[in-house]
Amino acid sequence: MSIGGRSSATATARLSVVVAALSVPAFTGVWELVARSGIVNTVLFPPPSTVAVAVLEWIRSGQFFADLMASLARVAAGFAIGAAGGIVLGILTGRFRLVSSLLSPLFHILRPIPPIAFVPIVILWFGLSETGKLFLVVWGVFFTVWLATHIGVQKVDRGLIRAAQMLGTPQPQMLWEIVLLGALPYITVGLRTAVSISFYTLVAAELAGAFAGIVYRIEIAQQNMQTGQVMGGLAALGLLSFVADRSFAILAERAVWWR
Amino acid sequence: MTPSLLRPDQPLRLVDTYPPSAAARQAIIRVEDLSIVFDAPSGQVIAVDRVSLAVAQGEFVSIVGPSGCGKSTLLNAMAGLERPFEGQVLMAGEAMRAPRPEIGMVFQQPHLFPWKSVRRNIAHGPRALGKPKAEALRIADGLIEMIGLTRFASAYPHTLSGGMQQRVAIARALANQPSVLLMDEPFGALDAQTRAVMQDNLLELRERINATIVFVTHDIDEAILLSDRVLIMSAGPGRILKDLQVSLPRPRSSAIVAEAAYLALKRDCLDLIRSEGRRAFEQMEIKT
Ligand SMILES: Nc1ncnc2c1ncn2[C@@H]1O[C@H](COP(=O)(O)OP(=O)(O)OP(=O)(O)O)[C@@H](O)[C@H]1O
Numbered sequence: 001m002s003i004g005g006r007s008s009a010t011a012t013a014r015l016s017v018v019v020a021a022l023s024v025p026a027f028t029g030v031w032e033l034v035a036r037s038g039i040v041n042t043v044l045f046p047p048p049s050t051v052a053v054a055v056l057e058w059i060r061s062g063q064f065f066a067d068l069m070a071s072l073a074r075v076a077a078g079f080a081i082g083a084a085g086g087i088v089l090g091i092l093t094g095r096f097r098l099v100s101s102l103l104s105p106l107f108h109i110l111r112p113i114p115p116i117a118f119v120p121i122v123i124l125w126f127g128l129s130e131t132g133k134l135f136l137v138v139w140g141v142f143f144t145v146w147l148a149t150h151i152g153v154q155k156v157d158r159g160l161i162r163a164a165q166m167l168g169t170p171q172p173q174m175l176w177e178i179v180l181l182g183a184l185p186y187i188t189v190g191l192r193t194a195v196s197i198s199f200y201t202l203v204a205a206e207l208a209g210a211f212a213g214i215v216y217r218i219e220i221a222q223q224n225m226q227t228g229q230v231m232g233g234l235a236a237l238g239l240l241s242f243v244a245d246r247s248f249a250i251l252a253e254r255a256v257w258w259r
Numbered sequence: 260m261t262p263s264l265l266r267p268d269q270p271l272r273l274v275d276t277y278p279p280s281a282a283a284r285q286a287i288i289r290v291e292d293l294s295i296v297f298d299a300p301s302g303q304v305i306a307v308d309r310v311s312l313a314v315a316q317g318e319f320v321s322i323v324g325p326s327g328c329g330k331s332t333l334l335n336a337m338a339g340l341e342r343p344f345e346g347q348v349l350m351a352g353e354a355m356r357a358p359r360p361e362i363g364m365v366f367q368q369p370h371l372f373p374w375k376s377v378r379r380n381i382a383h384g385p386r387a388l389g390k391p392k393a394e395a396l397r398i399a400d401g402l403i404e405m406i407g408l409t410r411f412a413s414a415y416p417h418t419l420s421g422g423m424q425q426r427v428a429i430a431r432a433l434a435n436q437p438s439v440l441l442m443d444e445p446f447g448a449l450d451a452q453t454r455a456v457m458q459d460n461l462l463e464l465r466e467r468i469n470a471t472i473v474f475v476t477h478d479i480d481e482a483i484l485l486s487d488r489v490l491i492m493s494a495g496p497g498r499i500l501k502d503l504q505v506s507l508p509r510p511r512s513s514a515i516v517a518e519a520a521y522l523a524l525k526r527d528c529l530d531l532i533r534s535e536g537r538r539a540f541e542q543m544e545i546k547t
């Protein structure tokens with residue numbers, strides 16, 4: 001490649017950085033112009049400035065923080081319980097034929113049912129309590145993590161297990177060290193999928209009836225025709241789920257520390 | 260389909276040491292009429308076919324044979340990792356049903372725990388047997404010095420070369436001070452130079468630790484150099500063709516390969532293997 005060719009390659013690279021930085025502002029600008037031009041109904045399609053005002057008001061009223069905490073608590077608790085259960089049972093079904101025969105058929109029947117479809121029965125069982133919402137998130141997370149762990153355990157290098165057996169490794173250490181760490185690369189993939197699933201199920205859980213939460217706020221705003229607030233809520237939810245996914249990706253990379 | 264393990268048309272071949280000779284009477288390892296069968300998609304495969312052998316306390320025995328003849332399977336059965344289809348393996352008079360920590364194993368691949376440093380890989384065995392952490396690490400440090408990897412004590416396996424990984428695997432097997440050491444082509448993946456160094460190390464080590472060693476290889480020079488006895492296996496299904504005593508004086512070094520007694524032994528081995536190889540090849544031709 002000639003030197004001129006290389007410098008044009010760096011120029012392209014630099015340009016794409018600039019374009020990437022301008023992408024969101026440009027999109028927002030076009031949206032603002034279109035919304036103000038009178039082509040669309042601003043009540044249904046408010047400009048970004050209106051959304052920003054709504055969001056600022058949301059934050060200043062103190063409701064934003066309460067909503068954020070309510071939603072985060074549901075996602076975090078549901079994720080933790082579902083993931084822990086999925087990992088423990090995944091190791092047991094992946095490692096022990098008999099446990100797998102007992103549980104896997106059941107799990108394979110329940111797993112494909114979208115968690116949202118459980119909303120009606122959850123309302124019957126738990127009413128509008130937090131337990132019901134937790135149940136939905138746990139349900140969504142559990143099966144994904146369970147399947148990833150189950151598969152990961154079966155893919156653990158047989159040689160490692162044999163080496164550990166030859167060294168006299170007791171059964172508990174075999175499960176919670178050799179098998180768990182051997183399956184960790186698969187488990188982290190499952191956990192990362194489960195992060196986005198926990199947000200899907202959060203939406204269902206809060207739409208089913210709540211007293212605080214980001215999705216709850218979106219629903220209330222919709223009933224009051226506050227489209228700016230609705231869009232602000234959507235943006236907040238998007239940002240939250242994006243941050244959760246990114247930080248999990250970083251965490252997952254660190255978790256498999258020996259690579 | 261059931262495998263025809265008992266073919267009346269073939270006479271049962273017994274090795275020299277079975278029924279037990281004087282030396283074999285105090286055998287620490289005794290393999291009796293062992294057959295191992297695998298379920299493969301294409302039907303059942305007889306990997307080991309009615310093998311009997313005995314290894315005396317402190318003896319160094321090599322098993323030589325063509326690829327796929329069942330050497331690894333036989334060794335795994337001695338380790339308690341493979342269930343006999345017929346027959347049994349007795350270690351110090353007790354039937355092997357599961358691995359035991361007093362039997363060490365070096366596998367064909369290093370199989371190091373990728374999430375543990377060299378030091379912790381070697382300390383794994385003593386820790387698993389309930390030794391306090393400090394003691395386990397002290398044992399590991401001694402062995403790391405022995406294998407000459409002090410600089411790499413805290414390195415992770417994937418940063419080591421194949422030869423270094425295999426040295427760590429050997430050290431890890433030694434950490435539990437096994438009375439029996441099973442080694443499955445431990446130097447198979449090494450270059451000629453590293454291999455020669457490792458062989459000398461093993462000879463030296465053996466003088467020191469007084470363990471019984473069963474060593475699988477398909478390198479005849481290596482087998483003769485290291486062993487008191489060489490067992491030659493037939494092409495699959497694996498049976499033992501010949502039991503050769505190696506009565507070369509010890510301590511030995513790689514220099515013995517030029518001696519007349521050595522060369523005569525090697526010629527014997529090669530003749531056997533060559534005729535066996537031809538037979539196996541012809542068998543394959545008939546099958547296809
Ligand atoms: N887990 C298994 N399932 C099915 N067949 C197997 C299994 N392990 C080994 N075999 C078969 O048993 C036979 C003996 O295999 P083994 O690994 O013991 O050979 P080997 O003598 O160690 O060969 P090499 O020198 O190449 O390591 C082969 O035909 C192999 O295909």
Ligand SMILES: [Mg+2]
Nearest residue numbers: 330331367443
């Ligand atoms: Mg082998």
